[in-house]
């Protein structure tokens with residue numbers, strides 16, 4: 111028997127300027143005592159607007175915690191106790207990936223609905239049915255898969271497009287991977303006769319995400335730098351926030367993220383998640399033996415928006431660690447195993463150098 115096609119999505123996705131004002135009306139449909147979870151820098155940007163919308167709808171905040179710095183089990187358990195004590199019945203996660211993931215994990219433990227309100231665009235955590243758990247010192251612990259995605263993702267472009275432009279670039283770097291990783295993952299699942307298969311709908315949206323980035327990405331970065339919220343910005347925000355993770359829950363990574371994870375052990379690495387994933391995507395394309403023309407197009411796009419294409423762009427790397435990074439990228443527990451063919455550390459190392467060589471040649 112073959113596997114079942116499955117898609118995991120948030121119940122509602124609303125994006126536009128000023129949409130935070132709609133929060134209260136949605137909260138009211140699902141609860142009466144909301145509790146907000148945020149990080150300090152993100153939450154302060156939206157706190158007044160959130161409180162105003164909730165008050166207007168007659169469902170004021172029962173409490174909030176704006177001290178999330180990392181999504182850890184200690185923080186999750188602390189918040190579970192707080193939410194239970196206040197008898198809050200709906201959670202609102204506001205901020206970047208860590209705050210939103212923490213809120214989602216708390217909602218999972220208590221089986222309460224959760225709403226995501228991102229304050230920047232560096233991540234697509236908002237709509238995903240998973241939470242990435244870290245230790246206090248930012249070591250990856252595990253991916254916690256959730257029984258449901260958020261009931262609402264409220265993306266106020268007045269907020270996310272006014273965050274520093276580097277966040278949008280990082281988000282584009284992370285989203286870039288989906289046009290390659292999701293099809294690879296889907297093919298691997300099909301070959302393995304896995305119980306869960308991708309839907310055509312999800313794959314189409316992921317490919318559309320890639321096209322949107324190629325078409326509007328460079329303009330969107332310029333517009334955000336100029337303080338303008340244009341159609342290009344709205345298109346790219348949707349690509350990052352909705353399309354890049356569409357339909358896979360928390361799953362669907364492959365070589366690009368595995369290369370990212372491998373590179374994190376290299377001393378001297380200074381780039382952020384989405385930037386490293388962009389480099390990993392180029393490595394992914396080499397591993398798949400994509401045409402030089404196709405790789406060059408993506409590479410030039412990365413260069414145009416400031417995503418790394420050469421090894422030296424990633425930081426002052428201790429190159430003696432690269433073989434170890436390639437080995438870590440091929441850890442059987444990591445997402446390299448979601449490629450539809452076997453990938454060895456030697457192949458990854460060669461592909462990293464090949465990306466570097468190509469980038470130097472076209473620069």
Ligand SMILES: [Zn+2]
Nearest residue numbers: 284367383387
């Ligand atoms: Zn990512």
